[in-house]
Amino acid sequence: MSGKTGMSKKAGTDGKAEINRNVERNKSAGMRGKRIAGVAATAAVCVLLVVAGHILSREKTGIVTDIEGKEIARLMYGSQTDDNQMGGDRTVRYDCEDRYEAYIDLACREAAKILCEREGIREAEAFGMLVEEEMTVQTTLCPDVMGGLLDVCAEESMLSGILASERAAAVSDTKGHILACYSRSAEDSSRNYVTYPTYAGSTIKSLSVYGPAVEDDIVCWSDLYMDSPYRQSINADGEEEVWPVNTGSYTNRMWTVQEALKKSNNAIAVKVLKDYGVGDSCRFVREAFGLKTDVEERAVLEGKEDEVLPNLALGYLEAGVTMRDLLGAYQIFANGGIYTPMHAVVAIRTGNGEEYYQEGSETTRVFSAETAYVMNRMLKTVVEEGGTGEAAYIEGLDICGKTGTSDESRDNWFVGMTPEYVCAVWYRLPRAGMKNESPAVFKEIMVRMEHHEEIGYQKPESVAEAAYCKKTGLLANEFCEEQKTGYYKKQNMPGECDCQ
Numbered sequence: 248m249s250g251k252t253g254m255s256k257k258a259g260t261d262g263k264a265e266i267n268r269n270v271e272r273n274k275s276a277g278m279r280g281k282r283i284a285g286v287a288a289t290a291a292v293c294v295l296l297v298v299a300g301h302i303l304s305r306e307k308t309g310i311v312t313d314i315e316g317k318e319i320a321r322l323m324y325g326s327q328t329d330d331n332q333m334g335g336d337r338t339v340r341y342d343c344e345d346r347y348e349a350y351i352d353l354a355c356r357e358a359a360k361i362l363c364e365r366e367g368i369r370e371a372e373a374f375g376m377l378v379e380e381e382m383t384v385q386t387t388l389c390p391d392v393m394g395g396l397l398d399v400c401a402e403e404s405m406l407s408g409i410l411a412s413e414r415a416a417a418v419s420d421t422k423g424h425i426l427a428c429y430s431r432s433a434e435d436s437s438r439n440y441v442t443y444p445t446y447a448g449s450t451i452k453s454l455s456v457y458g459p460a461v462e463d464d465i466v467c468w469s470d471l472y473m474d475s476p477y478r479q480s481i482n483a484d485g486e487e488e489v490w491p492v493n494t495g496s497y498t499n500r501m502w503t504v505q506e507a508l509k510k511s512n513n514a515i516a517v518k519v520l521k522d523y524g525v526g527d528s529c530r531f532v533r534e535a536f537g538l539k540t541d542v543e544e545r546a547v548l549e550g551k552e553d554e555v556l557p558n559l560a561l562g563y564l565e566a567g568v569t570m571r572d573l574l575g576a577y578q579i580f581a582n583g584g585i586y587t588p589m590h591a592v593v594a595i596r597t598g599n600g601e602e603y604y605q606e607g608s609e610t611t612r613v614f615s616a617e618t619a620y621v622m623n624r625m626l627k628t629v630v631e632e633g634g635t636g637e638a639a640y641i642e643g644l645d646i647c648g649k650t651g652t653s654d655e656s657r658d659n660w661f662v663g664m665t666p667e668y669v670c671a672v673w674y675r676l677p678r679a680g681m682k683n684e685s686p687a688v689f690k691e692i693m694v695r696m697e698h699h700e701e702i703g704y705q706k707p708e709s710v711a712e713a714a715y716c717k718k719t720g721l722l723a724n725e726f727c728e729e730q731k732t733g734y735y736k737k738q739n740m741p742g743e744c745d746c747q
């Protein structure tokens with residue numbers, strides 16, 4: 248995995264001489280606005296000199312606000328030994344509400360990126376500009392949602408006992424806005440696990456396998472696949488090796504696509520990926536969700552497709568996936584197929600109150616409304632009895648989601664949703680083989696949120712709810728003994744069963 252870190256502790260500080268030079272440069276070039284106005288005033292009126300002097304000595308600050316405009320953090324110049332550094336030629340640090348660090352880090356980096364793109368400057372300079380120009384960054388942080396999230400996930404919270412020292416959680420709406428997040432890293436306190444890439448595990452299956460395969464009518468709800476190894480070989484010791492292994496042993500019977508997703512069957516995910524196309528899957532997740540798939544695409548081009556099957560089918564992309572990526576990707580299953588990059592910044596204003604940036608509408612349709620709804624119903628079965636995420640089930644709420652584990656259960660994920668929220672929970676265990684508690688954590692977070700009964704998922708007219716035969720996966724007739732309900736795109740219905 249490429250080591251893209253979160254916040255760097257001492258970015259851009261190559262020694263004292265360098266810092267002093269940069270301060271000098273800032274004095275000559277950067278200090279427009281108040282200082283220049285102040286100097287002009289001193290020549291004219293004495294009283295103004297005092298006022299100007301006051302302005303000059305006052306520490307410059309950038310402000311970060313929540314969704315209602317209430318201040319939640321202050322950016323300022325600091326010394327290199329401070330906590331909460333953002334890097335920069337002159338070190339920029341922030342003070343914020345207790346335990347808001349991960350959110351402020353994410354929002355400030357996003358604001359800095361906006362400045363970088365507009366001004367053609369580096370991130371370090373952008374942090375300086377936020378302070379120097381006394382900018383106000385308005386975010387989508389929702390204090391109530393944050394409060395609920397912290398109740399469950401923060402240091403002294405109810406679930407801190409079962410959560411590992413490396414952990415994170417985030418809540419967004421279904422339109423690309425991050426409402427709250429929390430991250431804790433005992434390994435490196437500056438690491439923000441909301442934006443730090445790690446293995447997605449099986450959460451990727453909806454994005455790289457089943458979603459696109461349903462979209463392209465490669466599979467439907469009740470298409471049958473054999474639960475058996477994709478590959479069997481004899482190793483150097485003469486022992487038989489099978490791949491990929493499931494959590495349990497192979498059943499060697501036919502499973503529906505829906506059942507395979509519900510129970511996170513690995514063998515079937517690989518087979519469906521092969522049917523959809525490995526190269527197509529790489530391109531899809533890159534174009535739709537901005538995931539990095541360079542290594543995998545190169546392997547496909549070199550004819551080594553089978554070497555990267557686990558990357559795409561089981562969530563081991565070489566470049567990793569972030570929690571923010573997963574929130575962004577899963578929102579499409581709640582909102583009918585529309586992708587908006589997950590963001591925290593809605594507006595930036597300059598010190599004089601002028602609008603510098605206002606969020607645009609960078610939305611794209613990733614899936615048809617039909618695909619999104621069929622996937623939504625499949626993901627609902629994950630939290631039903633027997634699904635890997637059943638601990639996330641909440642009576643009276645329409646919960647959907649997907650679990651994911653990696654590295655022999657070291658990474659533990661649940662990404663779930665209601666019609667109003669998407670919530671991702673992740674933690675890393677120091678050793679393998681323990682139960683994934685993330686669905687239960689998701690539930691605790693969600694019961695603390697405000698839910699509006701009138702808001703629901705939109706079922707498109709072009710999706711049919713129909714009974715299928717469990718034996719054949721085809722549409723059931725009156726003679727089919729075991730029948731279940733599936734959801735189908737009307738353009739891709741299975742044929743009629745011939746049970747007699």
Ligand SMILES: [Zn+2]
Nearest residue numbers: 716727744746
């Ligand atoms: Zn039948």
